[in-house]
Each structure stands twice: as C-alpha cells, then as structure tokens.
Amino acid sequence: MSKLFEEITIKNMTLKNRIVMPPLAVRNEEKGGFVNETILNYYEKMSKLGMGLLITENAFPSKESRVMPNQMLLSDDKFIDGHKELVKRVHNNDVKIAIEINHAGANLFNIPELKNMLMNKDESDFVFEDEEDSRKPLKSINEEDLPKEKIREIVISFKEAGRRARDAGYDMIEIHAGHGFLINQFLSPMINKRKDEYGGIPLNRARILFEIIEEMKSNLRDILISVRLPVADNPPQYKFYDDGLSVDDGLLIGKEVSYKVDMIDITGGYSGSRPKEIWSYDGYFKDYSKRLKELVTIPVNLTGGIKTPDFANYLIENGYCDTVGIGRALLSDKKWIEKAKNLLER
Numbered sequence: 001m002s003k004l005f006e007e008i009t010i011k012n013m014t015l016k017n018r019i020v021m022p023p024l025a026v027r028n029e030e031k032g033g034f035v036n037e038t039i040l041n042y043y044e045k046m047s048k049l050g051m052g053l054l055i056t057e058n059a060f061p062s063k064e065s066r067v068m069p070n071q072m073l074l075s076d077d078k079f080i081d082g083h084k085e086l087v088k089r090v091h092n093n094d095v096k097i098a099i100e101i102n103h104a105g106a107n108l109f110n111i112p113e114l115k116n117m118l119m120n121k122d123e124s125d126f127v128f129e130d131e132e133d134s135r136k137p138l139k140s141i142n143e144e145d146l147p148k149e150k151i152r153e154i155v156i157s158f159k160e161a162g163r164r165a166r167d168a169g170y171d172m173i174e175i176h177a178g179h180g181f182l183i184n185q186f187l188s189p190m191i192n193k194r195k196d197e198y199g200g201i202p203l204n205r206a207r208i209l210f211e212i213i214e215e216m217k218s219n220l221r222d223i224l225i226s227v228r229l230p231v232a233d234n235p236p237q238y239k240f241y242d243d244g245l246s247v248d249d250g251l252l253i254g255k256e257v258s259y260k261v262d263m264i265d266i267t268g269g270y271s272g273s274r275p276k277e278i279w280s281y282d283g284y285f286k287d288y289s290k291r292l293k294e295l296v297t298i299p300v301n302l303t304g305g306i307k308t309p310d311f312a313n314y315l316i317e318n319g320y321c322d323t324v325g326i327g328r329a330l331l332s333d334k335k336w337i338e339k340a341k342n343l344l345e346r
C-alpha cells in the first residue's frame with residue numbers, strides 16, 4: 001500500500017488516508033453568517049471525493065473579525081445547528097472534518113493577496129444587512145489601537161467559537177495563524193512593533209496564539225487542535241518582505257506550538273499561500289516542513305503546489321510531512337483522489 005493511502009491516527013482521530021482538503025473559501029456565503037444549503041451541498045459533494053480530512057474555509061469568532069462580508073460565523077450559539085448539519089453531511093461520507101477559525105486583523109486592504117480581490121471595494125462595502133453587523137476593522141495591532149483588554153476579548157472570542165465548534169461535533173479545530181491575518185500580523189516583526197509582552201522576541205509575538213490555544217483547550221475536551229502555521233513570511237527562494245517572520249523564528253515558534261496542539265498545518269508567505277512566482281516549484285513549502293518535522297513529534301500537514309499523486313506520496317515517504325493538503329488540484333480535478341488511488345494502489 002502507498003503511504004498516501006495509509007491510515008493515520010492523530011490522537012483519537014483516525015484518517016482513512018493522508019489526503020487533506022485544505023481550507024478553500026469558495027465564497028458560498030450567506031447573509032448573516034449562517035451555514036446555508038449551498039455550503040452544505042458544496043462540502044457534502046467535496047467529501048464524496050474521499051479525502052481523509054476536510055478542513056472548512058475560514059469561519060470567524062465575531063462579526064468584526066471577518067475578512068469578507070457574509071462569511072461563516074461562530075460568534076453566537078444560533079450558528080451551532082447549521083454547523084451540526086455540515087458535520088453530519090461530511091461524516092456520512094466517512095470523512096473527518098475540521099473547521100478553520102480566523103480573525104482578519106488590521107489593514108485588510110494592505111494584505112497583498114487580498115488587494116486584487118478588494119480592488120474595487122472600499123470599507124463601506126463591508127456593511128451587512130444591518131448597521132450592527134457592519135465590519136469595524138482594526139486600524140492596527142499596536143498598543144493604542146489594540147490594547148490588552150481588546151486582545152483578551154479576541155482570545156475569549158476564539159475560545160467561545162471553539163466551544164461552539166465542539167458542540168457542533170467537529171473532529172478538529174484549526175486556528176488560522178497565517179496568510180497575513182491577525183495572528184500572522186502578531187508573528188511578523190514587520191507588522192508587530194509592540195513594545196509590550198505581545199511584541200519583541202518570537203515567543204512574545206506568538207503569545208496571542210498561545211493564549212488562544214490554552215483558552216480553547218480548556219473548553220474542548222477531546223477535540224483536536226491544529227494550527228495553520230506560517231513558518232516564514234517569505235516563501236523559499238524569494239524575498240517579498242524585508243523584516244518578515246524568518247524561518248528560524250518560525251521554526252522556534254512551531255516547536256513551541258507543537259507541545260500544545262495535535263497537528264501543525266504548515267503554510268507561509270505573508271498572505272502568499274499561493275505565490276504565482278513559485279507556482280512551478282512543486283510543494284513550495286516542503287523544505288520548511290522537512291525542517292519542522294525534525295523538530296516536532298506531532299503530525300505535520302503540508303499544503304502548497306502539490307499537484308500529482310506521485311509527488312504527494314513521495315513527500316510523505318521521504319519525511320517531508322505526514323499528510324498532504326491538495327487544494328487547487330482537487331478543485332480543478334474532482335477525480336484527483338480516484339486517479340491517485342488507481343495509480344498508486346494498482
């Protein structure tokens with residue numbers, strides 16, 4: 001049997017194979033942040049493709065933390081029922097399901113990958129169905145705009161979102177620490193200029209992440225936690241950002257994170273999860289993940305530019321990662337998993 005189709009047990013969760021559908025926000029949102037029929041049908045259909053683990057697109061712990069209008073919320077108990085149904089539909093296809101929880105952070109309009117998407121929009125477009133629901137973006141993450149009491153509120157909002165995800169029956173919660181959003185902004189010295197205990201040395205910059213993990217864990221019982229961790233703000237071989245999170249700092253943080261959670265889902269490139277410059281470089285974060293694997297004992301998922309089943313299998317066989325995230329390849333070829341099985345298991 002190929003490594004790709006071997007089971008893996010992560011704590012109390014067994015995946016039937018090593019293929020992970022990474023978070024892919026395909027914009028099926030509905031006003032109000034509920035899980036609607038379109039979202040249910042979409043994930044039900046995707047889970048029929050047969051991955052071991054499906055991670056939902058980012059959902060948000062508060063209205064004002066959303067990246068785009070109408071994305072899924074976990075900010076109130078009224079959202080739990082919709083998520084219960086989503087979990088049920090995916091479980092019916094014998095696939096485990098995680099939900100990604102994210103906070104947009106500050107200066108959304110300065111996040112490079114989002115710039116294009118937001119090109120014809122301005123902040124006033126982020127007004128929802130009622131005044132109260134409009135997005136109140138953070139101006140910055142510095143002490144003035146984001147005082148410690150506000151950080152505490154955010155941490156608690158993640159904790160509460162985690163509890164709701166638990167009650168909905170998710171197998172795992174993934175905390176989004178990458179792609180230029182709030183937690184990534186704290187991790188990056190180019191953005192985080194705080195002088196208090198949330199800024200400065202790497203483990204201080206990761207403090208908000210550690211607090212979120214600790215608070216969530218106190219509520220989750222046996223539900224697993226994964227962190228979508230940017231190991232560096234620059235993808236390998238490129239320097240888009242001076243003074244971004246360095247690989248050494250990212251690995252140090254990764255090692256510390258690994259003592260606290262059940263899986264690390266590696267990513268990188270400040271909002272550059274899919275930089276066009278390295279699209280031809282297969283598995284572009286693979287060298288980061290190999291280095292991380294040498295430091296940690298928990299499973300590492302690697303996503304980014306993995307296109308073929310052979311290569312996916314090679315990465316696991318050769319110790320780059322334990323599972324592989326297949327994003328765009330799966331979106332563009334719904335038979336990817338079936339073909340992989342035919343190819344590797346014949």
Ligand SMILES: Cc1cc2nc3c(=O)[nH]c(=O)nc-3n(C[C@H](O)[C@H](O)[C@H](O)COP(=O)(O)O)c2cc1C
Nearest residue numbers: 022023024025057058273274304305306326327328
């Ligand atoms: C349409 C689209 C939406 C995405 N939405 C999310 C998201 O909600 N959360 C996230 O962490 N990453 C998101 N990503 C990044 C993917 O999870 C993944 O890291 C990236 O596409 C690289 O993997 P790939 O080469 O297999 O596609 C998105 C990517 C795409 C193409």
